[in-house]
Amino acid sequence: MIPGRSLLLWGLLLTSFTSVASVVMTGNRVIYPASSREVSVQLTNKDAFPNVIQAWVDQGDEASTPQTARAPFMLTPPMFRLAPHSGHTLRLRYTGAAAPTDRESLYWLNILQIPPSDPNQAKNQLQVVLKTCVKVLYRPANLKGNPAKMEDTTHIWLENQGQKRVLHLHNDSGYYLALSSLNLAGPGSKAQIASRTVAPFETLRVPVTLNRIEPGATMTWINDQGSVVTRPVASARQAD
Structure with missing residues (x-):
């Protein structure tokens, strides 16, 4: 040494x-x-x-x-x-x-x-x-989710927090999500979330200017083999 x-x-x-x-x-x-x-x-x-x-x-x-x-x-x-x-x-x-x-x-x-x-x-x-x-x-074995299909256990939604609109991204799996980007659109504006590592069962919270999430949001992430994968991501609910 x-x-x-x-x-x-x-x-x-x-x-x-x-x-x-x-x-x-x-x-x-x-x-x-x-x-x-x-x-x-x-x-x-x-x-x-x-x-x-x-x-x-x-x-x-x-x-x-x-x-x-x-x-x-x-x-x-x-x-x-x-x-x-x-x-x-x-x-x-x-x-x-x-x-x-x-x-x-x-x-x-x-x-x-x-x-x-x-x-x-x-x-x-x-x-x-x-x-x-x-x-x-x-x-560990038998974790919730599938590391090859992280889009199946990832959900996004908007919430009001005071005067801010906050985008929530929840990783509902036992695997780490190597998020490369999140691309979504709303009336009159767009948002792109940069790369983050989202821990198992963790919720990422990011302030945005969107009023609602339109269909077609996509998540890009890096899989076990180091490949970049882009898949649709589901919106769990909208802000009131």
Whole structure:
């Protein structure tokens, strides 16, 4: 492991980039079925040079380090050298801590990519360290809903709250909804809700200027395979 003092230095130099990281993971999230003994995570180094990889799982703390992270998972190996144009497999094992059985639990896999030092680099230049954060979804069996048909358990409606009109989007399933956008129209105005993660059985509330929801509202979301899916979404009721 990197010593604590070195970790502080890496933290000062670290930049969170997902799109530019040259060490990439197969898939856009990790699904961990509760019945599994362990799951594998495949990493690939697209660089022409080796990278040192350090990985850990946390509960959503952006400032976590391998020493401070708290999550019920064992990850092996936690640190290794990834050769140029090669792959490596991380093994993730759930340690058996108590978790809800009626819904998914969300954790985050942190992948720190440390490039080699350049002997020709000026001493006062910073070395950029890249960190990618990926969702880890611990998934019990027999949850309400279907992760491939989230539109069936997602409902929207409008309500008056004082002088405001508030759009409600309710995820009535045991799965996390990776909402990319919600597109709906009303008399004389339109509204588009940007991407959000909606937890199981959670209701998202957003102020809007609509008077009512017209037929044809659509929800775009990201499924387990990382594909973007657009489906009609049902309006549960209208505001008075």
